[in-house]
Amino acid sequence: MDIQFTEEQELLRSSVQRLLHDQYGFDARRKIVASEEGFSRKQWQAFAELGLFAAPFSEGVGGLGGVPLSAMIIMQEFGRHLVVEPFVETIVLAGGLIEQMGSEEQKQAFIPDIIAGAKIWALAWTEKGSRFDLATVTTTARSDGQEYVLNGEKTAVIAAPWADYLIVSARTSGHRHDRGGVSLFVVDRRAANLDLQSFKTIDGRRAAEVNLRDVRGQLLGREGEGVMALEACRDRAIGALCAEVVGAIGELNSATLEYSKTRRQFGVTIGSFQVLQHRMVDMFIAHQEALSLMQHLNLSLGTADPGVSRLASGAKSKIGYAGRFIADQAVRLHGGMGMTDELNVGHYFKRISSINIQFGDPAYHVLRYAQLDTAA
Structure with a gap:
C-alpha cells in the first residue's frame, strides 16, 4: 500500500520533520530523559504552537480535521526521533475519549487546553491481574451528588507523573469481569487522597502506580459504557x-x-x-x-x-x-x-x-x- 498524501498532510509531515531535526536530536533527547521531570515542557509547547495537538481533533471542537492519518504522520516522525513527550496519552487517548464521550460542556472545558498544550492527560485503565482486558476492573465508583467517589488501584499509568488530569476506568455496577458496569471518570491528578508512586520505564519515560481512596471525579460519557x-x-x-x-x-x-x-x-x-x-x-x-x-x-x-x-x-x-x-x-x-x-x-x-x-x-x-x- 502506498498512500498519496494531500498537500496539507505533506505540509504537516515536513513541518514535524524540520522541527524534530532542528530541536530533537539524539543528544537533546538524552538530556530531556535524564532531566528531573523526564520530558520537556518547552518542546511540548513547541508542538502545540506548530498545531500538532489540533491536527487529530475534528473542526467541531477546534481541531484541524480529525482524521487518523494526521496522528499517523506525527507519530511516525516521533518514532524516528524517539520523542518521549506524551502525545498518545494526552491527544490520542484522553483527547479522543473526551471528544467521543464527553458532554458539550466537558469538550469546551477540556479540549481547548489540550490543543493549546496547557494541560497534560493520562489514561488509567490497567490493574493488577487484568492482562490487557479492558473489562477486568475492580476499582469502584459510587455516586455522591453531582460527582462520584472512586476507590481502587491502577498500575503502570504512563505519563501520570506529568499529568494534570487522569481518565480513570471504574466499576459502577456488576462483577470484576463484566463488560457492562464500567464507566469513565475525569480526576484531577492533585485531588485529595490520590497517591502516585512514580517510576521510570525502560524506555526512559515516566509512569506511576495510582492509589485512589475516596477520590472525587466527574463522569465522562454515560454510566456503564466505558468498555x-x-x-x-x-x-x-x-x-x-x-x-x-x-x-x-x-x-x-x-x-x-x-x-x-x-x-x-x-x-x-x-x-x-x-x-x-x-x-x-x-x-x-x-x-x-x-x-x-x-x-x-x-x-x-x-x-x-x-x-x-x-x-x-x-x-x-x-x-x-x-x-x-x-x-x-x-x-x-x-x-x-x-x-x-x-x-x-x-x-x-x-x-x-x-x-x-x-x-x-x-x-x-x-x-x-x-x-x-x-x-x-
Missing part, C-alpha cells in the same frame, strides 16, 4: 503506536545499513558478507510489510470499517513481531556498540519493547485476532 469507549480508543491508540514503531524501525534499518558500509572486519566491510546482506534484506522486507499494514489500519480507522478492531489486533501483532525482529538484528549487527547507552540503537530497542506490551503484546493480539475472525 465500549475504551475499545474504540484502543484501536486508535494501536494505529498511532504502530506508526511510531514503523518510524523507529525505519531509522534502525538506515543506521544498520550505514554501519555495515563502514565497519570493517577481516579487512573488508561487513556489508560485503552475503549472510549479512540477506539478513538486512529480511529487515527491509519486514519494515515494508509493517509500513503497508500500518497505513491500511490508519486508513480504515477513518472509515468506520466494522472489521477495524480485528485489523488493529492483526497490525499490533504483525508490526510488534517485525519491530522486535528488526530491533534485535540491529543490535546484533552493531555488535558491542549496539548495547551501549551512547548509541541510539539500544534506545530504539527499548522503546519498541515497551510499545509491544502497551494495550496487549503480539501473542495476545494473535489470539484476539483469531477470536474476532471466528466471530465474524
Whole structure:
C-alpha cells in the first residue's frame, strides 16, 4: 500500500520533520530523559504552537480535521526521533475519549487546553491481574451528588507523573469481569487522597502506580459504557503506536545499513558478507510489510470499517513481531556498540519493547485476532 498524501498532510509531515531535526536530536533527547521531570515542557509547547495537538481533533471542537492519518504522520516522525513527550496519552487517548464521550460542556472545558498544550492527560485503565482486558476492573465508583467517589488501584499509568488530569476506568455496577458496569471518570491528578508512586520505564519515560481512596471525579460519557469507549480508543491508540514503531524501525534499518558500509572486519566491510546482506534484506522486507499494514489500519480507522478492531489486533501483532525482529538484528549487527547507552540503537530497542506490551503484546493480539475472525 502506498498512500498519496494531500498537500496539507505533506505540509504537516515536513513541518514535524524540520522541527524534530532542528530541536530533537539524539543528544537533546538524552538530556530531556535524564532531566528531573523526564520530558520537556518547552518542546511540548513547541508542538502545540506548530498545531500538532489540533491536527487529530475534528473542526467541531477546534481541531484541524480529525482524521487518523494526521496522528499517523506525527507519530511516525516521533518514532524516528524517539520523542518521549506524551502525545498518545494526552491527544490520542484522553483527547479522543473526551471528544467521543464527553458532554458539550466537558469538550469546551477540556479540549481547548489540550490543543493549546496547557494541560497534560493520562489514561488509567490497567490493574493488577487484568492482562490487557479492558473489562477486568475492580476499582469502584459510587455516586455522591453531582460527582462520584472512586476507590481502587491502577498500575503502570504512563505519563501520570506529568499529568494534570487522569481518565480513570471504574466499576459502577456488576462483577470484576463484566463488560457492562464500567464507566469513565475525569480526576484531577492533585485531588485529595490520590497517591502516585512514580517510576521510570525502560524506555526512559515516566509512569506511576495510582492509589485512589475516596477520590472525587466527574463522569465522562454515560454510566456503564466505558468498555465500549475504551475499545474504540484502543484501536486508535494501536494505529498511532504502530506508526511510531514503523518510524523507529525505519531509522534502525538506515543506521544498520550505514554501519555495515563502514565497519570493517577481516579487512573488508561487513556489508560485503552475503549472510549479512540477506539478513538486512529480511529487515527491509519486514519494515515494508509493517509500513503497508500500518497505513491500511490508519486508513480504515477513518472509515468506520466494522472489521477495524480485528485489523488493529492483526497490525499490533504483525508490526510488534517485525519491530522486535528488526530491533534485535540491529543490535546484533552493531555488535558491542549496539548495547551501549551512547548509541541510539539500544534506545530504539527499548522503546519498541515497551510499545509491544502497551494495550496487549503480539501473542495476545494473535489470539484476539483469531477470536474476532471466528466471530465474524
